[in-house]
Amino acid sequence: MDKTVPSLRQQLEQLVASPSVSATDPKLDMGNRRVVELLGAWLETLGFNVELMPLEGQPDKVNMIATLGTGDGGLILAGHTDTVPYDDGLWQSDPFKLEERDNRLYGLGSTDMKGFFPLAIEAAKSFVDKPLQQPLIILATADEETSMAGARALVEAGRPKARCAVVGEPTGMKPIRMHKGVMMEAVRITGHSGHSSNPALGANALEAMHSAIGELLKLRGEWQNRYNNPGFAVPVPTMNLGCIHGGDNPNRICGFAELQFDVRPLPGMALADLRAELDRRLHSAVSDEKIRLEYAPLFLGTEAFEQDAQSELVKVAEKLTGHSAGSVAFGTEAPYFKDMGIDTIVLGPGDIDQAHQPDEYLGLERIEPMVDVLRGLIAKFCL
Numbered sequence: 239m240d241k242t243v244p245s246l247r248q249q250l251e252q253l254v255a256s257p258s259v260s261a262t263d264p265k266l267d268m269g270n271r272r273v274v275e276l277l278g279a280w281l282e283t284l285g286f287n288v289e290l291m292p293l294e295g296q297p298d299k300v301n302m303i304a305t306l307g308t309g310d311g312g313l314i315l316a317g318h319t320d321t322v323p324y325d326d327g328l329w330q331s332d333p334f335k336l337e338e339r340d341n342r343l344y345g346l347g348s349t350d351m352k353g354f355f356p357l358a359i360e361a362a363k364s365f366v367d368k369p370l371q372q373p374l375i376i377l378a379t380a381d382e383e384t385s386m387a388g389a390r391a392l393v394e395a396g397r398p399k400a401r402c403a404v405v406g407e408p409t410g411m412k413p414i415r416m417h418k419g420v421m422m423e424a425v426r427i428t429g430h431s432g433h434s435s436n437p438a439l440g441a442n443a444l445e446a447m448h449s450a451i452g453e454l455l456k457l458r459g460e461w462q463n464r465y466n467n468p469g470f471a472v473p474v475p476t477m478n479l480g481c482i483h484g485g486d487n488p489n490r491i492c493g494f495a496e497l498q499f500d501v502r503p504l505p506g507m508a509l510a511d512l513r514a515e516l517d518r519r520l521h522s523a524v525s526d527e528k529i530r531l532e533y534a535p536l537f538l539g540t541e542a543f544e545q546d547a548q549s550e551l552v553k554v555a556e557k558l559t560g561h562s563a564g565s566v567a568f569g570t571e572a573p574y575f576k577d578m579g580i581d582t583i584v585l586g587p588g589d590i591d592q593a594h595q596p597d598e599y600l601g602l603e604r605i606e607p608m609v610d611v612l613r614g615l616i617a618k619f620c621l
């Protein structure tokens with residue numbers, strides 16, 4: 239069988255030239271089908287068994303599982319195929335046209351993280367004619383930048399199965415075994431408006447919000463006393479009161495107010511537990527029968543992530559990269575793989591400083607060393 243696929247550079251050119259923007263704004267949101275079809279075709283040529291799995295009700299948003307070899311162990315090299323939207327006027331070159339300047343490859347997704355796939359394929363090429371004891375799986379997900387719907391669908395399907403996973407998000411080639419989670423929440427308080435001259439004519443939502451905020455800050459302090467992880471630059475869980483809207487006039491009793499805040503929990507703080515505690519505490523802080531308090535998440539949120547420092551995957555990645563495993567401040571799909579019982583690290587060639595920015599690039603000097611690290615991981619967990 240002819241096992242020729244385009245060169246690493248040509249692959250990245252084609253991936254970057256296939257727009258796959260994820261956005262909460264439906265006018266900007268696109269599918270990723272073209273990207274996974276390209277990957278699937280190349281991997282099939284190399285002998286992988288390729289499955290495309292569209293998300294329910296969204297035929298243009300597709301996960302891809304490509305498997306070489308069989309067994310219930312093995313290694314997953316995982317990445318998302320969508321990108322964030324781009325600021326057209328701020329790019330020096332066309333974001334969808336891969337361009338080399340100053341020993342860098344510029345293009346939307348070059349570092350976050352279409353660029354990971356050609357490197358994973360390059361590493362995989364060294365193994366296609368070798369008898370694998372355990373499978374090598376290349377996994378491409380949809381919709382990481384917005385809903386994480388791709389990763390959620392995989393957890394629901396319980397697929398793929400493997401012993402280890404490497405998520406190739408930009409970490410500057412340093413292994414990452416921890417990140418915080420994130421949740422964004424809203425508190426809506428409804429009272430009754432009325433003339434300000436007589437408080438009995440209404441029920442003041444702003445005053446109730448004052449009690450709710452007091453309780454939130456108290457709870458934040460308790461969490462920060464209870465949880466501390468020196469492996470993070472900010473070692474405590476954070477809560478930020480981000481915006482508040484309510485009322486309309488100084489001489490009217492405020493009838494409605496809404497607060498939005500985020501929480502960034504440490505590993506060991508499950509979102510469901512935090513939400514149960516928030517719900518209980520907010521309702522007990524605002525117990526006036528003329529006031530209605532509603533507390534609700536603005537999106538599902540992402541769990542914090544931690545992989546045991548002593549696990550073999552971490553040890554092997556530390557040895558191959560020459561860096562000890564650390565933490566990052568951004569969220570990834572890693573907790574979803576952990577959820578499926580897979581040992582997981584985040585490790586990729588790009589830098590997060592270039593992600594979500596105009597003139598995103600991948601440094602040419604990263605390519606060979608990262609391919610070597612991936613070859614080392616495949617040899618360890620699949621041969």
Ligand SMILES: [Zn+2]
Nearest residue numbers: 318350351407
């Ligand atoms: Zn990313």
